[in-house]
Amino acid sequence: QVQLVESGGGLVQSGESLRLSCAASGFTLAYYGVGWFRQAPGKEREGVSCISSRGDNTYYSDSVKGRFTVSRDNAKNTAYLQMNGLKVEDTAVYYCEADIVSREYDDGTYSYREIWGQGLQVTVSS
Numbered sequence: 001q002v003q004l005v006e007s008g009g010g011l012v013q014s015g016e017s018l019r020l021s022c023a024a025s026g027f028t029l030a031y032y033g034v035g036w037f038r039q040a041p042g043k044e045r046e047g048v049s050c051i052s053s054r055g056d057n058t059y060y061s062d063s064v065k066g067r068f069t070v071s072r073d074n075a076k077n078t079a080y081l082q083m084n085g086l087k088v089e090d091t092a093v094y095y096c097e098a099d100i101v102s103r104e105y106d107d108g109t110y111s112y113r114e115i116w117g118q119g120l121q122v123t124v125s126s
Contacts, residue, residue: 002026002115004096009120012086016124020081022096022117030054030074032100036081038092038122048094049081064090086124093119 008020022034035050049070050059058070064083072079079096095117102113 002100004098004115004117006094006096006117006120009094009122011123011125014086014088014124014126016086017082017084018086018122020083020094020096020120020122022079022081024077024098024115027100027115029072029077029079029098032098034070034072034079035097036070036079037095037097038090039095040089040092043092045095051079083122086122088124088126090122091124092122094122095119 003025005023005025006020008018010018012018031053033050033052036048037045038048039045046061048061048064049068051070051072055072060068067083067085069082071082083090097114097116099112100115101110103111
């Protein structure tokens with residue numbers, strides 16, 4: 001079964017850390033970039049970070065830059081989001097996502113589909 005399974009969320013106090021994991025099954029995560037998103041109550045889903053397939057390029061939103069670190073271990077088929085210095089405003093449901101090949105056409109082009117993790121609640125108390 002093709003899926004992303006997240007782990008590591010929870011309740012922490014302001015200033016503490018959490019590490020989220022995103023484990024792929026049914027496909028080889030090493031072929032794809034991975035994005036991390038979050039959605040707070042009453043707000044739209046926002047992009048937090050992403051990492052290229054080989055891990056040599058990363059992106060962070062301004063709101064988490066300098067506090068969060070995205071990484072991956074392709075041997076373990078897993079991506080991570082290390083979150084340090086957590087703030088109350090980081091409270092949200094966090095999702096990992098990958099766009100994977102769903103079909104290869106005769107002309108050598110591909111179509112893709114989004115695979116999302118189940119979401120993890122991260123709650124930061126003051």
